[in-house]
Amino acid sequence: MINFENINLSFDGVQVLRNVSFNVPPQQMTAVLGPSGSGKSTILRLIMGLIKPDSGRVIVDGEDVTQMSERRLQRARRKMGMVFQHNALFDGLSVAENVGFYPTYVEKKPWKQVLAEVMELLADLGLADSADKLPSELSGGMRRRVALARSLIYHPTILLYDEPTTGLDPYMTEVVVELIAEMNEKYSVTGIMVSHDLPTVYDIADHVVLIADGSATVVGHPSELLRSQSSEVIGFASSWRRHIIEYSAEIERKDEGPEAR
Numbered sequence: 074m075i076n077f078e079n080i081n082l083s084f085d086g087v088q089v090l091r092n093v094s095f096n097v098p099p100q101q102m103t104a105v106l107g108p109s110g111s112g113k114s115t116i117l118r119l120i121m122g123l124i125k126p127d128s129g130r131v132i133v134d135g136e137d138v139t140q141m142s143e144r145r146l147q148r149a150r151r152k153m154g155m156v157f158q159h160n161a162l163f164d165g166l167s168v169a170e171n172v173g174f175y176p177t178y179v180e181k182k183p184w185k186q187v188l189a190e191v192m193e194l195l196a197d198l199g200l201a202d203s204a205d206k207l208p209s210e211l212s213g214g215m216r217r218r219v220a221l222a223r224s225l226i227y228h229p230t231i232l233l234y235d236e237p238t239t240g241l242d243p244y245m246t247e248v249v250v251e252l253i254a255e256m257n258e259k260y261s262v263t264g265i266m267v268s269h270d271l272p273t274v275y276d277i278a279d280h281v282v283l284i285a286d287g288s289a290t291v292v293g294h295p296s297e298l299l300r301s302q303s304s305e306v307i308g309f310a311s312s313w314r315r316h317i318i319e320y321s322a323e324i325e326r327k328d329e330g331p332e333a334r
């Protein structure tokens with residue numbers, strides 16, 4: 074469980090988050106939505122303790138990460154995996170070396186032992202044949218999968234995704250979305266995903282939080298984006314309204330599809 078409690082945060086005198094409070098339910102996928110520059114990536118960085126708020130607490134599994142020493146933070150981060158907005162793979166290392174980077178170079182585990190774990194994970198993600206390739210030899214979607222594999226190597230209980238499908242074509246988006254849903258289920262992780270992609274949010278989010286004008290609004294299930302009476306949600310959803318209506322109708326049709334009957 075992750076709780077934001079009255080977080081205030083300014084950068085260079087500009088307040089980005091104002092009294093932000095919300096809960097992230099355990100073992101579900103929470104989507105963080107909001108306009109560009111509203112503070113979504115900042116929310117993820119606060120959870121990892123990479124930045125400190127001016128005031129307020131971020132409680133991760135009962136512990137306030139805003140008050141932790143760097144050493145305790147490093148321990149706390151072990152249970153978190155992060156898939157960044159950009160893949161941030163090491164270009165000079167193979168896929169297997171990228172995925173096994175932290176256990177090998179940071180924890181100094183023997184490569185043979187790491188490789189066995191890496192290969193198991195790569196097989197899970199359909200990347201076994203790419204173990205010896207360099208990132209530059211892979212498609213964008215495959216690179217995203219390698220980034221996901223790298224964050225799964227610790228078997229994290231919390232996975233943070235910053236726009237995991239941005240820049241992917243519709244087919245690869247679907248592949249990555251399916252993979253995220255599958256991994257969440259398989260490893261029972263608590264997921265938090267920043268996304269601009271409505272189908273992605275509808276497909277994998279159980280819970281939506283909107284960040285806009287410095288405040289957080291808990292929307293609830295993605296379908297509430299259409300029903301909510303909150304002025305923040307109405308304002309944000311209006312630009313999306315047509316897409317939301319079209320997409321909800323499509324989902325309903327799918328739900329009432331032949332296999333449901």
Ligand SMILES: Nc1ncnc2c1ncn2[C@@H]1O[C@H](COP(=O)(O)OP(=O)(O)OP(=O)(O)O)[C@@H](O)[C@H]1O
Nearest residue numbers: 084085089107108109110111112113114115116267
């Ligand atoms: N380290 C920093 N120093 C100064 N300003 C920052 C820093 N990090 C973020 N900001 C500012 O804080 C605001 C929120 O940034 P953030 O990256 O969280 O937005 P975002 O919602 O993720 O945007 P996007 O959708 O474009 O990724 C922006 O105005 C940004 O310029």
Ligand SMILES: [Mg+2]
Nearest residue numbers: 113114115158
């Ligand atoms: Mg961002």
